[in-house]
Amino acid sequence: MSVSAKRLMCDQCRRAQSACICHWIRPVEHQVEVLFLQHPLEVNNAKNSARLLHLSLPHSRMTVGEKFDADELQHLLYDSSNERTCTVHPVLLYPDTSADHKVSLPPPWPEAADSSDHVYRLVVLDATWRKSRKMLYLNPMLQQLPRLPLADMPASHYAIRKAHKPDQLSSFEATCHALMQLENDADKYLPLLTAFDGFVAQQQAYRPETQV
Numbered sequence: 001m002s003v004s005a006k007r008l009m010c011d012q013c014r015r016a017q018s019a020c021i022c023h024w025i026r027p028v029e030h031q032v033e034v035l036f037l038q039h040p041l042e043v044n045n046a047k048n049s050a051r052l053l054h055l056s057l058p059h060s061r062m063t064v065g066e067k068f069d070a071d072e073l074q075h076l077l078y079d080s081s082n083e084r085t086c087t088v089h090p091v092l093l094y095p096d097t098s099a100d101h102k103v104s105l106p107p108p109w110p111e112a113a114d115s116s117d118h119v120y121r122l123v124v125l126d127a128t129w130r131k132s133r134k135m136l137y138l139n140p141m142l143q144q145l146p147r148l149p150l151a152d153m154p155a156s157h158y159a160i161r162k163a164h165k166p167d168q169l170s171s172f173e174a175t176c177h178a179l180m181q182l183e184n185d186a187d188k189y190l191p192l193l194t195a196f197d198g199f200v201a202q203q204q205a206y207r208p209e210t211q212v
Contacts, residue, residue: 004104008068011056018042022196022204024052024057024195025056026056026191027057028191030058030188032091032121033060033088033119035122036053036124037065037076037124037125037126038051039131042126048171049173049199050175052172053172053176061081062126066135077090077123084193085123086117086118088118089146090118090123090146091146092125093125093147094149102135107198122182124174129168148181170196173196
């Protein structure tokens with residue numbers, strides 16, 4: 001295959017350069033760390049939004065997997081990412097599952113981590129609703145985390161992907177609203193949501209026009 005026939009890829013967003021989304025990256029300085037646990041089926045999904053958000057959040061990490069080794073997951077959840085030692089409080093961004101008897105009930109929230117020696121780490125399962133439930137079931141350590149459910153959220157702008165429920169948000173939107181809630185600062189994340197709208201519009205532009 002000739003070089004011209006190969007698709008040139010962007011090393012940062014890992015998409016074809018013709019479909020690069022790096023111009024939608026909006027770096028934001030945030031206090032709450034973010035850990036994205038991405039399902040393998042999301043890695044090459046053009047509609048996926050989590051990697052764009054990961055590239056905008058300097059204190060975030062993205063790891064791919066479905067069932068994680070217990071020692072690896074322990075490290076991802078609790079090890080400090082700072083040069084000095086601090087206490088990490090992981091919190092799972094996930095709806096209430098009290099009616100699902102296959103999943104353990106989460107513990108109460110940890111005490112407020114407002115000291116420089118304490119940090120919240122928001123854990124996001126980047127997957128479809130069905131796959132995220134499977135990830136939760138396969139990784140009991142995730143079931144043991146305090147949980148942050150989102151309520152009274154605005155309608156999703158994720159028009160390029162079908163939602164499991166009418167009020168369900170994309171990983172990008174849900175994470176932004178969770179950070180707004182945890183840091184009590186909505187304005188900081190508005191540029192990210194505006195960039196998300198641009199990303200969605202770009203993906204919509206790739207769709208073939210509806211034939212009449």
